[in-house]
Amino acid sequence: MEQFGKKRKYDGKADFAKKQRIHEKILSEAPQAINVVEYAKCRAAELQLLDAATKQRKVSQAVNGLMSISMRRRAMSHNIKRLPHRVREMVTIKANKHKKPSRRHRRRPKNLLQEYVRRQKTKVWLETHIWHAKRFKMVEKWGYRIPYQPTDKSSRASYRATQHHCQMIDVSYMCCIEVQGNEEYILSGVSRLCNSQTGLTFGAKLYLEGTREGSCVLYKQGQYPLGAIGPVTFFWRPTSESHPLRQLWIWCHPASYNELWQELEASFSHTEDCAAQDVSVEVSCPVDEMGKGKNVSELKDKSPVNNNSEKQEIQTGKKDGEEIKKTDDNCRTFSEYKGKGKQQKGKKETTQKPTEEQVIKVVNRKSQIGKILMTSLKDRLVRHRYIGPESQKVLEQTLQIADIMFNKSEPSHWWKQYFQDQKHSLGFNQQREFWEGVCHCQSAAELSPHSVIGLAVRDPRVIKAKKWNDLANKETSEPMVSDDTGANALKISQDISSSPLWEEEIRKTVISTKMSDFEINQLKSEHIVPGTELILGEDESRIPVLLIQKEGINPTDMNHSHYGSGWDLVLPAGWSMAFWIASIYHGARAGGLRELQCLANEQQGEHFPEDFPDTAAGQAEENRIKSEKEAEHSRRPPAKRPNFTKLGVVHPFSWAWNELVDEKDDSKDFYVLREKNDLKTLRKVFNIASGKNKKCLKDRIDEESHASFKDIISRHKQSLVYVKIAMNSKGCPEEMGTISIPTKEDVNRMKADGFFVGPIKLQQTDPQQEEKKEKRRKAKLFKKGILNLPPKKTPEIKADNLESVDDGDREVIGYIKHGGFSLSSGQGAGKGFCSLLGLEKLHQSLPYQRNLVLIRNPRTLQYRFAQISV
């Protein structure tokens, strides 16, 4: 209480402003009188706070402060009655906190569901969440709870899986935006966001048929080359006579989803010349309405843009039967809850869950712009990624083509209706043949790249999975039969790519007619021969799926060919878990976000959002990494952390892209060079194969490409170039390391001495080190009570040590974005960005060794030689 003593109150600050005039008098002579009321008023709040703070204490604190050490007893911290009476009421009793109910109680289906609902309030769970949460480290990102890495597998295991087996990753968080309308209108709107110089766009002949998936980087309209939004993949719905309007699915990353949506809206409203009209349907309806058994899909049907009334009728007709089913559904398993949770709610579940509508906050986001309808299919499609040569086998086992033959009775199922159409059933037969051909291939890389295949498959839950060992040993027969039905014979056509998955009504029906896991299990248990597949006939679900081929990396000198090839499987929502489990049974190895990153690192490809520093999402990611790294650094004691001033690292926690590009400093904006032709020229200049093309190394680049190189530089002064880094000898590049130009002496030394790995940077002096030491010493003494002076707080001078990017002796031209040991090449490798101006300097200083750079990691003074390629 000394701090609040009388003396201080007399020259208190509250009166200071008011009695400025007589301030000097107060100092000189004692006050005549004090206005008590006013005086008390000023301090009332403060005192109240103090009072509250002293009264309320936790148990442990109470014991600490209020009683002498000799009187303390261990039991006091648990049992309040052990405390003396006078102290007791000052203590907030821990015991009156709500006791955690027993595990048995918590695991009751109802309570567990409630808990799940609560946990999903702030983020979205993937459908396979429960499965993953038991086996994976989960992270919260982009509004989703995403599996990051398996708890029992290293990244090396994941590399092995992608190289030799099958890695499966749930990427259902990828968001899909559907655009519907006339082809011309769509194209004119969408083409404002992409630039044909960066590669093929939405309107490319290759993609317009709808047989292939395309990809491109989108920009904000009119801002190219600045203002990148992010990469997207897309595919068109194959044309058919019954659908004059075209449909386009644009798949984007959730980090760029909102930006893209707005930008698309803006661009369409510009071309259509009318404002965007939000026709989205909020489904978060009152609880009692939910209790009446209305489900989400039904509510969605109320959407004004639904003109397909015929199908709707049938669907509602179906629902009556379905509700009867649902009444005995209250003992569902949880995996199944996950599958159904978002789509339908049984009566009992909803009435007992007051917070239910929080979960189904699925907003049917739609907007009508002129003649174009944009629909968000976020969380309404599931996407699994299969990587590796075995993925072919796994998919072959998991996806069994459904039987669509039926006697011509009343068409009660969606597939009967859909395949009644002669054209559809013919297409189905073609798809079946095609898929059989595909199954003969040993790897996805044997097929034409990016092809989209539509299939209708059986319910994977009724098929008995083969034992994992059977799979590996099966292929022992048929040694050298050269079947020359080559991959060339498999021609992709529009019929093969078309799928009922495109139709909203069918998607809904497929979800709503899904037999619950409980029912399937019951049927299985009643099955006479256990372990064999169920025969459900027409009652078995047929699920429309889309398969998209991923071709892996293009084979070059440096890499193993087609690494990372595989398939993407697109399913209607609600079916994720069934297919996931089936694939796991068939030998796929599950992975998470880290596996995706590792794959990109091994491929040395760009991964969104990390490797797109010119997008908003990429910058957010960089900021996150920066704060994380800073926190990690400051957690360590000073002696146990690197002194970055001494190491001469200006930005140890972030990438200073801005400083790389602004030479003349007109604008601090930078962008990544993505123009295909320019990159090609750069490749000609900088990609020199290490051993083979010695001749090429000796030659100077020909005049033509030299001229175009100069031209590129004049056009893209503010640009960064994505480079791949390969180490010359040992060592690995690390995040935030620098890429700099070697001096002539370095190169000469390297040539003379084969063991010369690189020069060593001179250690910088830390001007503040002595100060810091002194400060620490004083603080120590002060703590001991020897030195009475409180340590003065000197404002830290940070501006001083901000050097220019010129890294002392060797000029920095770029930073390493990610690096590490590459398992495919067996040495250190990484990826980074260099400024184009820096590359020009590199080229000028070393015309014969133009891809030779020095890299230095932030925690070392050692430079190492490495080679870059564009």
Added chain:
Amino acid sequence: MSASFDGTSKSSRAENSEKCTKDFKELIDKEEYELRKRLPRKLPKRKTDVYVTRKTNFNCQLERSQKILDSENEVYIHGLGAAINRAINLALQLQSKGQGSVEMSAHTSTLELVDDLEPQTDDLEPETQSRNNSAIHIKMYKMNPLKVELSQDKGDAS
């Protein structure tokens, strides 16, 4: 672009003298198309198959085939295109290591390879180009495996 492809293709492209491929080559040079090779069609892989590549260490491949030969008494060595030399070398080395106990029989075949030509501009159709490449399949087997095993057993016993 062609500079960045490996030798396998270059030799095969040189062999190819069909007209259509020349046309495509022109198109590629004009930067209208980009070449992307598909993986060659593989046969189902058994335990005894070794597909020879030029990127893997030779000694490693030799050791691996030796191991298979010892355990299974036979090994099939497959080589495609530029890797044929290597496959033959591997087989001969195996034979000389076997000191007369290993026999081999070679088959040659022609494989159809497919390249995709990816258009570089929006108004071009995708194309595929198929070319042929030679392959070799060498079966290495122990002459009289039973006998060899017996003799080994005897050696162990003594």
